[in-house]
Each structure stands twice: as structure tokens, then as C-alpha cells.
Amino acid sequence: MTPAALAELVRNTAVEVLSAKQLDTSVLPEVVTVERPRNPEHGDYATNLAMQVAKKAGVAPRDLATWLAEALTGKDGIDSVDVAGPGFLNLRLAADAQGQIVREVITRAAEYGNGDRYAGLKVNLEFVSANPTGPIHLGGTRWAAVGDALGRVLTAQGAEVTREYYFNDAGAQIDRFVRSLIAAAKGEPAPEDGYGGAYIADIAAEVLKAEPTALEQPEEERHETFRRIGVGLMFAEIKQSLHEFGTDFDVFFHEDSLHTSGAVAEALEALKKSGHVYFADGAWWLRSTEFGDDKDRVVIKSDGAPAYIAGDVAYLLDKRNRGFELCIYMLGADHHGYIARLKAAAAALGDDPAVVEVLIGQLVNLVRDGKPVRMSKRAGTVVTLEDLVEAVGVDAARYSLIRSSVDSAVDIDLDLISKRTNENPVFYVQYAHARLSSLQRNAASLGIERGPVENADLSLLTHEREGDLIRTLGEFPRVVNSAAQLREPHRVARYLEDVASAYHKFYDACRVLQPGDDQASALTVARLQLCEATRQVIANGLGLLGVSAPEQM
Structure with missing residues (x-):
């Protein structure tokens, strides 16, 4: 029995109990919360429903809890129900009911964990959007990983997500970039307010290769030539870097x-x-200020030129005209002011400010031996996406950037995430998947057929470690739902580490393949089904993070 099915059973039973006592059933929530207790000795699941609604129903919480316990005892899938404290219900599932989780995982396969919370919602997810004046820096790399994972999580909950990159090809930073290219092409130092780094000289050389007479052109024409070719080359490089990082955009x-x-x-x-x-x-x-901003904002300056917010308002209006019902902006740590500003823009356009969400990401630091790392060759002192990938690989880079809440700054230990040991979180999870894949191959080589899950006797999975693992697998849909609702894909990564831990403890305690046993027992088959369900959940979770699920390591 999945947590969702158990929650529905508890609610339906509560309707029966309240109706029989001639009490108001409208006090019940639409969805009952059932959670795994911190102490597994208290049961498989717990709910505080009685405490939540008793006062509204006009009865004592413990009385309502007692009635619910009596009514739930004996229901299909329920082994026992205990009342604890002022009105908590602790529930234990029958072994065959827990096995339904394994069946559901294997039956739904790649779809397991998906839901319909945002079914049909048209979401514009704008992230990275770094200026096309240099390689993607570490902050942008964090958004490339987290933004892509958030898009996957929202899609898994039914949203129609458009990933969008806002290409800042207007404004003073482009002029500084172009002047820097021209200076490099002439062999001169970068302008005082310009851009440094070897990449500037590389791009300047490419401009001259494409347009050999560029430096001989009149000033205005020369500026436009370097702008057109140089910005195009820089942005093509940015796109390629993001693609190789596993992050692609629709717009x-x-x-x-x-x-x-x-x-x-x-x-x-x-x-x-x-x-x-x-x-x-x-x-x-x-x-x-009428909409919560700390001051009124200039839209058109006194010289007639549009202020930056003018573009923000126009861009939001454009998104709404394209039919997006939710516009999520993922911005850097120095953009806190944009939250009130963009919501004010939405309200001023006659929209509900809730159509705008702004997520702020904090800084990322690379450390080695506890000291900051500066290792970029092309971009001076700025650490880039390419630097991180070159150091640890795409999977480790993505996973390490996603697994922490973006609300907090994060230090990434390059030594740790380069290790092929269980200390390294991404290795720990990927190794569990590889080990599970190997187990299925070993079973096949021994001639042991797992067969259809419907034929397996999953009621045999009664060991404590089996139960822990099964209940952990059952949490996956709730985790994905929460990750989407709270815009926190790091919850999926942390959950996968819990799955890997539960699996390793199960494997240490429960032998799956009997040595020299030509005739696989029913318990062997049941455990192989549990292992396959675990492999599937890990693969699904890694897929939501854009991280590979290797079959061998």
C-alpha cells in the first residue's frame, strides 16, 4: 500500500466514523497527511488527523483517534493501529500491502514518481541568462544545473515547461565587450572598464579570421563587425558549453x-x-511602491532612453502574451531587488503578482584542502563551467550543485567529489544503481528469472530492512511533489542518498542470491523484485537531476 493509498484509506475511514457518530465530515481535509515516524518502533506510518479535526468536530482528539483505530483495524492492508499521546495514530501495514509499493514501482517503471499537481500549467522557466560577454561562471553553472532539474521536476508533475534563456544583447556591457575585442585585435591592453582573460584574445582572432579587414573599417562599421561576429561567437560557445553540461533551452x-x-x-x-x-x-x-517595492522606479529616463526595468516590464508582458501562466525567474545573489520590482510590474499590468516567482541563488565556492580554488586559464580569476566539468566531470558537477538548497551558499570540495568512495554523494548513489544492475545480471547468468511482478509473493518481504527499504521507495512520489511545489530539486538528491543507504543496509542484512542454489526460492524472486524496484527509483531520481544512472562502475 502506497502512502497515497493509505492516506485515502484513512480519510475514507474517517468519513465512515464521523458519519456514524453523526458528526460533520466537512471538517476533514481533502488530503490526509501520513508520514513515516522518526522512530520506526512506533509503526510504519503515523497521522495526526484526529488532533487536526477533533475540535472542529466537537469531540476530544483521543476519543476520535480511538474510534479511528478501531475502524481501521482489520481493513485490508492494515496489520495494527495504536493510539499514542494526545491522539496520534501509529499504523503498521500487512506485509502483502507493503509489497504493493514494489508492484507499483515496477509496473509504472519510468513513470513512477510522476504526478499531476501542475497538470497543463504553462510555465516559463528563465534561468542562467548570463551576459554574452564571457564564459559561464560558477554562479551561472549552479543555475544551469538547478534550473534544468527544476524544469524536469515540474514536468514530472504535469507542467508544460518552456526553458528560456534571456540573451542580454543590449546595453553597456556589450559595448565594453566589443571594445575589449577590438583592443585585443590591435594587440592593445583591455580598456579600463573592459573584459580580460585569454578568451577575449581567442574571440578577437576568430573575428579577424572571419573578417580580415575588420580593423581597417571606419570606426562605426568596425564596432558593428566586432559586435555581430564576436557576440555571436561568444554566445555559440555558451550554448555549446550548456549543451555539453546537459542543459538545453527551448527559447x-x-x-x-x-x-x-x-x-x-x-x-x-x-x-x-x-x-x-x-x-x-x-x-x-x-x-x-503601491505594490510593495521600496521605491518608485524610473521606466523612461529624462533623456528619453528606457531604463532597465522598461525591458523587464516589456519582457513580462511578452511572456504573458505567449500564454504563460507562471513565470519563474532564477536570478543571482545580487538580484534581491528584482523580487518586488517584477511583482510590481505584474500588478501594474493588471496581473496577479503570483504569476511571477523569483528564486535567488547564493554563491558557490570551490575549495581544496579547505582553501578557495582559482583555476581558470581562459577567464582570469573567474571559475567557469568548463573549469568545473574538466575537474570533476558533468555528473559530479551537476549533482554537487543541485544537492544543496539554493538559499544557502555552498562550498564544493573538489577532492571529495572526485573520490570514488561512499564519502562522495554522487558516487554513493550511482554505485548503488550500478550494484543493483549487476545483481540483476548475476541473477540472469545463474538462470534465475525474476518474472512478472504480479506472480511474485511479495508478502515474504517481512525483514525489518526490507520494510525500511520498501517504505523509502514509497516516499518517492511525495518527494517529487514537494520538490516541484517548493521549487527545491535538492530534495530529490537528498532522498536518493536515503534510498542508497536503505538499500546498502538491506543488502548487508538480507542475502538475495543464494550461492550454489540452482533452484531460486520464492523469497529470492521477491527480493529480486525489490531490488529492481530500488534500481528503478534511483534511475528515475537521477533522471530528474539530469545525472546518469550507470550500470557498471
């Missing part, structure tokens, strides 16, 4: 198009009609 949106298409002017007119902008000191201002 690359060009900031410049907002200005050339008239979208910024259209957004300003929409704000004027809404009455949420005003003219003062020669400039147009957004009344963003």
Missing part, C-alpha cells in the same frame, strides 16, 4: 528585440492606460 530570447520591435513602447502605453505610471522630473516613473 533564446534576445533583449534587443524588445527595443527594435516596439515592445518597450507598447509596455509603457499599457502602464499609462493602467494609471500606474506618472511623469515627473522629465521622466516616466512606475508607482511600484
Whole structure:
């Protein structure tokens, strides 16, 4: 019996009990919460439903808990129910009921863990969006991993996710980048406000290779040549790096198009009609303080040029016009001000501010022997995506960046994540999958057929470690649901480490393949089914993180 099925059974039983006592059933929540108790001696699952609704129903919590325990005892799949404390219910499942979790995992296979919380919701997920003036730095790399994993998790819950990269090809940073390229092409030092690093010289050389006479062109034409070719080359490199990292985008949106298409002017007119902008000191201002911002924001400056927020408003309007119902922005640690700003923009356009969500990611530091690491050859002192991948590989890089909450800064120990030991979290999880794959191959080589899961007697899985592992597998749908709801894909990584731990403890305590046993017992088959279910859950979880599930290591 899965946790979801148990929760439904408890709720249906509560309806029966309250109805029989002529009490109001509307006090019951739509979904009953059942959780694994911290102390496994208390039972397989626990619920505080009686304490949650007793007062509303007009009875004492312990009385309601006692009635529920009596009604649940004897139900299919329930072994025993105990009342604890002021009204907790501790439930133990029958062995064959626990086996249903194994059956569900194997039957649903790659679909196990998926849900419908966001079925049909059109989500625009914008992440990375680094300026095309240099390689992806470590902060952008974190978003490349986390953003892609979040997209996978939301998709697993039924959302229609569009991954979008906002290409900042307008503004002062592009001019500085172009001037840096021209200086490098001339063999001159970078401008004081320009960009350094070997990559600038590399790209400048590529521009001259494509356009040998570029330096001989008039100044304005030369600037445009280096801009057109140089920015294109830099962005092509960024795209390739992200692709090799396992992160691909559906849309690359060009900031410049907002200005050339008239979208910024259209957004300003929409704000004027809404009455949420005003003219003062020669400039147009957004009344963003009315929507929780700390100050009103200039939209059009006194010289007639659009402020940066003008592009933000136009971009949000464009997303909404494309039909997106939820717009998630994943921004760096220095962008806290954008939360109120973007929500104010949504409200000023007549939207519910909830259509905008802003996730802020904290800094990432690489350490070795407890000391910060600076190892970039191409980008000066900035550590890049390529640097990290070269040092530890794609899987270790992605997993280590995803497994911590983005709300906190993270130190990545290069020595640790390079180790092929259980101290290394990604190795620990991947090794469990490889070990499980090897077990199935060994069984096949011995002529042991696992057969259809429907034919297996899973009620034989009564060992304590088997129960622990089965109940851990049963948590996967809830974990994926929570990861999507809270926008926290690190929950999947931490859960996989729990699965690997439960599996290793099971394997140490329960022999799966009997040496020299030509005739596999029913227990052998049941345990092979449990092992296959465990392998499937690990594979599904790693897939949500964009990390490979190796069959051999």
C-alpha cells in the first residue's frame, strides 16, 4: 500500500466514523497527511488527523483517534493501529500491502514518481541568462544545473515547461565587450572598464579570421563587425558549453528585440492606460511602491532612453502574451531587488503578482584542502563551467550543485567529489544503481528469472530492512511533489542518498542470491523484485537531476 493509498484509506475511514457518530465530515481535509515516524518502533506510518479535526468536530482528539483505530483495524492492508499521546495514530501495514509499493514501482517503471499537481500549467522557466560577454561562471553553472532539474521536476508533475534563456544583447556591457575585442585585435591592453582573460584574445582572432579587414573599417562599421561576429561567437560557445553540461533551452530570447520591435513602447502605453505610471522630473516613473517595492522606479529616463526595468516590464508582458501562466525567474545573489520590482510590474499590468516567482541563488565556492580554488586559464580569476566539468566531470558537477538548497551558499570540495568512495554523494548513489544492475545480471547468468511482478509473493518481504527499504521507495512520489511545489530539486538528491543507504543496509542484512542454489526460492524472486524496484527509483531520481544512472562502475 502506497502512502497515497493509505492516506485515502484513512480519510475514507474517517468519513465512515464521523458519519456514524453523526458528526460533520466537512471538517476533514481533502488530503490526509501520513508520514513515516522518526522512530520506526512506533509503526510504519503515523497521522495526526484526529488532533487536526477533533475540535472542529466537537469531540476530544483521543476519543476520535480511538474510534479511528478501531475502524481501521482489520481493513485490508492494515496489520495494527495504536493510539499514542494526545491522539496520534501509529499504523503498521500487512506485509502483502507493503509489497504493493514494489508492484507499483515496477509496473509504472519510468513513470513512477510522476504526478499531476501542475497538470497543463504553462510555465516559463528563465534561468542562467548570463551576459554574452564571457564564459559561464560558477554562479551561472549552479543555475544551469538547478534550473534544468527544476524544469524536469515540474514536468514530472504535469507542467508544460518552456526553458528560456534571456540573451542580454543590449546595453553597456556589450559595448565594453566589443571594445575589449577590438583592443585585443590591435594587440592593445583591455580598456579600463573592459573584459580580460585569454578568451577575449581567442574571440578577437576568430573575428579577424572571419573578417580580415575588420580593423581597417571606419570606426562605426568596425564596432558593428566586432559586435555581430564576436557576440555571436561568444554566445555559440555558451550554448555549446550548456549543451555539453546537459542543459538545453527551448527559447533564446534576445533583449534587443524588445527595443527594435516596439515592445518597450507598447509596455509603457499599457502602464499609462493602467494609471500606474506618472511623469515627473522629465521622466516616466512606475508607482511600484503601491505594490510593495521600496521605491518608485524610473521606466523612461529624462533623456528619453528606457531604463532597465522598461525591458523587464516589456519582457513580462511578452511572456504573458505567449500564454504563460507562471513565470519563474532564477536570478543571482545580487538580484534581491528584482523580487518586488517584477511583482510590481505584474500588478501594474493588471496581473496577479503570483504569476511571477523569483528564486535567488547564493554563491558557490570551490575549495581544496579547505582553501578557495582559482583555476581558470581562459577567464582570469573567474571559475567557469568548463573549469568545473574538466575537474570533476558533468555528473559530479551537476549533482554537487543541485544537492544543496539554493538559499544557502555552498562550498564544493573538489577532492571529495572526485573520490570514488561512499564519502562522495554522487558516487554513493550511482554505485548503488550500478550494484543493483549487476545483481540483476548475476541473477540472469545463474538462470534465475525474476518474472512478472504480479506472480511474485511479495508478502515474504517481512525483514525489518526490507520494510525500511520498501517504505523509502514509497516516499518517492511525495518527494517529487514537494520538490516541484517548493521549487527545491535538492530534495530529490537528498532522498536518493536515503534510498542508497536503505538499500546498502538491506543488502548487508538480507542475502538475495543464494550461492550454489540452482533452484531460486520464492523469497529470492521477491527480493529480486525489490531490488529492481530500488534500481528503478534511483534511475528515475537521477533522471530528474539530469545525472546518469550507470550500470557498471
